[in-house]
Amino acid sequence: MLNHKTAQIKKIVKGEILLKQGEITKYGYFVNRGCLKSYAVDNAGKEHIMQFAPENWMISDLDSFTNQVPSLVSIEAIEDSEVSLISRSDFGDFSKLEKKTLIELAIKSRNNMIATNKRIIGLLSWSSEKRYLDFTETYPTLVQRLPLKLIASYIGVTPEYLSDIRRKIAKK
Amino acid sequence: MLNHKTAQIKKIVKGEILLKQGEITKYGYFVNRGCLKSYAVDNAGKEHIMQFAPENWMISDLDSFTNQVPSLVSIEAIEDSEVSLISRSDFGDFSKLEKKTLIELAIKSRNNMIATNKRIIGLLSWSSEKRYLDFTETYPTLVQRLPLKLIASYIGVTPEYLSDIRRKIAKK
DNA sequence: CGATTTTTTGAATCATATCAACGTACGTGG
DNA sequence: CCACGTACGTTGATATGATTCAAAAAATCG
Numbered sequence: 001m002l003n004h005k006t007a008q009i010k011k012i013v014k015g016e017i018l019l020k021q022g023e024i025t026k027y028g029y030f031v032n033r034g035c036l037k038s039y040a041v042d043n044a045g046k047e048h049i050m051q052f053a054p055e056n057w058m059i060s061d062l063d064s065f066t067n068q069v070p071s072l073v074s075i076e077a078i079e080d081s082e083v084s085l086i087s088r089s090d091f092g093d094f095s096k097l098e099k100k101t102l103i104e105l106a107i108k109s110r111n112n113m114i115a116t117n118k119r120i121i122g123l124l125s126w127s128s129e130k131r132y133l134d135f136t137e138t139y140p141t142l143v144q145r146l147p148l149k150l151i152a153s154y155i156g157v158t159p160e161y162l163s164d165i166r167r168k169i170a171k172k
Numbered sequence: 173m174l175n176h177k178t179a180q181i182k183k184i185v186k187g188e189i190l191l192k193q194g195e196i197t198k199y200g201y202f203v204n205r206g207c208l209k210s211y212a213v214d215n216a217g218k219e220h221i222m223q224f225a226p227e228n229w230m231i232s233d234l235d236s237f238t239n240q241v242p243s244l245v246s247i248e249a250i251e252d253s254e255v256s257l258i259s260r261s262d263f264g265d266f267s268k269l270e271k272k273t274l275i276e277l278a279i280k281s282r283n284n285m286i287a288t289n290k291r292i293i294g295l296l297s298w299s300s301e302k303r304y305l306d307f308t309e310t311y312p313t314l315v316q317r318l319p320l321k322l323i324a325s326y327i328g329v330t331p332e333y334l335s336d337i338r339r340k341i342a343k344k
Numbered sequence: 345c346g347a348t349t350t351t352t353t354g355a356a357t358c359a360t361a362t363c364a365a366c367g368t369a370c371g372t373g374g
Numbered sequence: 375c376c377a378c379g380t381a382c383g384t385t386g387a388t389a390t391g392a393t394t395c396a397a398a399a400a401a402t403c404g
Contacts, residue, residue: 048296
């Protein structure tokens, strides 16, 4: 979809921060290697993960990228990674894109929207155990790859409680 | 964006159900008049509202519409309404759409995605009071128009608890 | 008006968070 | 290859935000 050949590439180490909550972002990031996360920090200083982006995923604060407003999230590498930078000049104005690109974009957006809608339904109406089980089914490779505390943050519970959930599941 | 002039129109009364959770949907709905909701019912029989769709909004289960899988939500009129039906033959295949339509779609999808992302951040990291206050700022007209219990369901609390929240806010 | 729905109130209970302590695994430098 | 430090995971005790249930009060509607 994006012209990765000409895109600017950046290598980052685990822990490196590409965007800080409250800043206005210039870029979206396409992950070539490694894994990033986007997360919001609440008033109590706790981190809540919005998205994981392993290989071939894009990550950004879409509102900040599109409308140049302060970002609601920070973006940070959770592994040593390599990303392609997506700039507003390449991608901010849809009318410059080819029809073929727009169709690809529409399909990806739709799939993304479906997954995101499901996440909202899960947060509203599923038990935390069910949210965890759904995560393991939807992202089996991430379950292996990520520490428990990050998964806990993504599904909306504390690490301690996810530990309880796992124990209860194991007992069955 | 959609060809509303030729679209099939349907009038429905308050309480009428256009899609039942678990069914495969044929249509998306564009609301000309009135207001609909989409909602999931959990194991305990409780209703959780995914989306409100007042005038000029579209509502559907996108996964069910696109992939012909069972819907995770039901769609129901919360006021007497009039909707235009959007069918898969009109809208299922992006390559049939004109470039201009694709651009409009991309913009609407992006705005929708921004709002949806914000909702997830809210559910993960905001207090229920903050979620309510954000709702009143984001959808001031709906606050007037909708009963408290529906707003409670949307922000993810019980009506009783939203009543408490309102009292606490009023005291300040 | 009366009937139905919505909102409020209060008490008991539950799911999950918090905090602190301990055990475990891991990675890096010596 | 070992030892140490740091990050991660588990456990249990206690605290809290939110739900549940029941009932009364208020608003809405035919």
